C-alpha cells in the first residue's frame with residue numbers, strides 16, 4: 001500500500017484558503033500508484049477556537065463533498081484529517097473522516113480526548129463513540145487525533161481489534177516535538193503495526209508553532225519516511241503489510257500478554 005502525507009501550513013481562519021491549498025496539492029502531486037493520501041488535524045480552520053463555530057461543517061458537509069470529489073477524481077482513498085464539525089444543533093466536535101477511492105465515506109471519528117493545554121475543552125465537545133477499525137483496500141486500519149497519541153490503551157484497543165495501520169492526524173506543537181517522535185515510535189513498537197502520522201507546520205494567530213515531522217513508521221519502530229520540521233512536503237512510503245506478521249513472529253508480544261494478571265485492561 002503506497003501512502004502519501006500532505007504536510008502543509010494551515011491558514012487559521014480561512015476555510016477557503018485551506019480548501020484551495022488542498023486542491024492545489026492534489027493537482028500538483030503525482031498520485032499515480034498512490035493508494036492513500038493523508039491530511040492533518042483541523043485543517044479547514046486551524047486553531048482559531050474562539051470562532052470555531054463559524055468554520056464548523058455540519059455532518060461533515062460541505063467538506064465531505066469536496067474531499068469525495070478529489071478522492072474519486074484521483075482514484076485514491078483520503079484519510080481527510082479532521083475538521084470542526086457539528087451534528088445538527090450539537091456543539092462543535094473535532095471530527096476525522098476517511099473517504100474511499102469511489103468518494104464514499106467509510107469512517108468518521110470525533111476526538112475523544114480534548115487537549116487542556118490548547119483550551120479545547122472550552123470550545124469543543126468530546127466524541128463519545130469508541131474508535132473503531134475500518135478497512136482500506138481490505139486492510140484493517142485505525143484513525144486517531146493528535147492528543148489521542150498519549151493514550152496507549154486506545155492504540156492497544158485498536159491493534160487488538162485488528163488494526164495494522166494506525167493513522168494519527170495532528171496539529172502538534174513544536175515545544176513537544178520530542179514527545180511526538182518518541183510516542184509515535186513507541187506506539188509502533190508496542191503494537192507492532194504501521195503508524196502514519198500527519199502534522200502541520202508554521203505559526204498560527206494564537207502564537208502556536210507546529211512541529212512538522214510527519215512520518216511513517218514500520219512495525220519494528222523504524223522511520224520509513226519523514227518530513228522536516230518547518231517545510232511543506234509530501235511524505236511517501238510503501239507499506240509491506242506482511243512484514244507485520246514477521247515482526248510479531250520474531251517478538252511475540254501478543255502471545256506473551258498476561259490478560260489474567262492486568263487489573264484494569
Ligand SMILES: NC(=O)CCC(=O)C(=O)O
Pocket residue numbers: 041115117118145146147148150170171172173176179
Ligand atoms: N492538537 C493536539 O491534540 C495537540 C496535542 C498536544 O499538544 C500534546 O499532546 O502535547
